[in-house]
Amino acid sequence: MGRLIVVACGAGINTSTIAEDSIRERMAKEGFADVEVKRILMADIEGYLTRDDLVMIVSMMKIFRTFDVPVFQGMPFLIGSQDEKNVLLDKIVEAIKKV
């Protein structure tokens, strides 16, 4: 079974595309061929929570609830310095290695 990371934002357009692209590129570099990165609308998240392959949520918005999988705030992908973007990607890689 593959591993699914969902990238959620309010509108599911430009913002989540930027985060999705950054994470996909790093997953390819790490050789994680089974990791799928998919951008979604935050409003649609319920449908993904029951999926067995869901391993991580990256949200461009503030999160007001808890989930059973690790959650990362993705705003640095949009407005962080290159260092901040890399630090976040390192954290995501570490978390992915554990699942």
Added chain:
Amino acid sequence: MLEFNESLVAFDLEAQDAREVIEILAGKMHAQELVSVEYGAQTWERETIHPTGLPTKPFCIAFPHADADGVSCSALGVAVLRKPVIFQNMADPDEGLDVVLVFMLANRDPEEQIHTLRNLAVLFGQPEKLVELRDQTTLQGVVSWLRRELRLS
């Protein structure tokens, strides 16, 4: 294909509020038949539900957009504001941000614009670059600066 030209830039713009900035940029796009006449209203409506203010440093920016309905050709509109207007924070809609630069990316398909999106994210993360853009003294300066930094043709 991404349309960008000096008629899509509002330089030294004095606007009352976020809605006016969005309407002005959408109006410029509509004047070139890049988006439908409703695009400004659609974008404002989306902004009220999913705000796009971003807490960049040393001042805030906004990144308004609506979905592909009504976009006939992808386009970038930019406003450099004389005085800040308030946009709500994308990450925390309860927080208002004083926004100085507005980047409106009307998209047919975000993946088609991935290079521009990447270059925008690099720009948004560099305070000294945002200051350079804000401090341009002419419309032509803004246009050529953006073409260079975002690698627009």
